[in-house]
Amino acid sequence: MTGMPPDLPEKAETDPQAPVRPRREFIRNAALFTGTVALLGGGLEALTRRPGAAAEAAPGEPLAQARRPLGPYDTSEAVTPYAQATTYNNFYEFGTGKDDPARLAGSLKPRPWTVLIDGEVKKPVRVDIDTLQSWFPLEDRIYRMRCVEGWSMVMPWLGFPLAALLRRIEPNSKAKYVQFTALHDPKQFPGQRGNVLDWPYVEGLRLDEALHPLTFMAVGLQGRVLPGQNGAPLRLVVPWKYGFKSIKSVVRITLTQKQPRTTWALAAPDEYGFYANVNPAVPHPRWSQATERRIGELRRRPTLPFNGYAEQVAHLYKGMDLRRFF
């Protein structure tokens, strides 16, 4: 008698009225119970749980030497760890999930890369990214980045002020706005195979905003070449505006007379304006903009007007109704 419970009555085998053997029934029920748990629990997990944190970007090639002391535009706040800055991104060209860009960035080929600069300029040019980069000494800027969704990071960018580029290509007297266009290539950007947004992604600035010394073109992050998920090889950074203004993977910069028709303002005009200045007093229709979560912190913190850059940029909007021009 191996493995038999001693109290199992022998006559059970012959008595039809006897209950099903308790041990067999127990095992059967336990198996069915486990199956139910696995089916429902597993199904719910599959439907609702996002895969864990995506792998951070493999550190790119080093771009700059050791950090210099903080410059006049740098924040002294703690920099967001590279692992988080490269795994939590909004970059719908790769997908709408925050971890899609990190997962899929490998499909983006940032070299060779050409940037077309045209429109109302005296010296239009089609230029290779490496050449473009060589025109300017690389600077680093530690900027706050506030997403319209209510979270923020502190990003150590490497690049050059947009003003330096604009001075070089010389806008003519008709130029009033700068329009930026991102790469449109569904082969490199799997998110562009659907029409979540109207591709290519377009952003724009008023010329005086574009010429502001804070406005920056980044080619690197944390002393290294910009990873794909952060907008390689060239992206705009406008720290006093919501993150969606800072267009990634730029292929064209066009000086225009008219205000550019920008992607998010077209997609949801009641929610995202052309200006998109960080403004705690103007709520998004679905959430307040009064607070934000700094990535890495559990508690929210108050959002500052112009993302804390009011002193530098508020004068650009003197006399404007910022509730109307949100």
Next chain:
Amino acid sequence: MKDVRRLSAQGRNGGELAAPALPRRVPRRAAPPLPWLAPGVVVGGLLPAGVLLLDALTGALGANPVQRATLQTGLLALTLLILSLACTPLRRLTGWTWPARIRKALGLLAFGYAALHFLIYLFDHAFTPGVVLEDVVKRPFVTVGFAALLLLLPLALTSTRDAVRRLGFPKWQRLHQLVYVAASLGVLHYWWGVKKDHTPPLVAVLVVAFLFALRLIRRRRPRPRP
């Protein structure tokens, strides 16, 4: 080993041989049929909460854990609510009785996750009444979600057999029809919560609409009298 095999073989056939006139599954004890089902649903339904806690403690929720937890608990609440809504149509279409046995557990789990979803939202806003009140009053996205939770509350409170007896079945049933409203608001909340890609909420809308349609069709037809 041999003994076990012999016994199991007899277990399968012995009863029938001895009493062929009796139904195949001879008298069960008082234990309810499918005793594994409801506990399995409860534990399976709570499993994601456990995994979520584990994820939170191990840092597996990514860079914005509060947002991730809010999103997942909301999705869990809606999924379980839809599953609970599917029970009755499934029972009617198939004649199976087991869906009726898990409906209550699914509904309560849905309420539990909705409450947890709201709690995480409250935590996110540091339990500041002013902020929450402004959200609930001013932002339709939050208003409908909050309303769905409020509607689920009386249903959860009257989920006991005792409550059915106290209210009387017709009244209880009418009260519990609020679940349709709650599910609709929940789906709307999901739709409005998504920034751009509306495919997942669209699936939820279609599933809920399909389940409602099944009920309406059912109601139009005269019920067969016994």
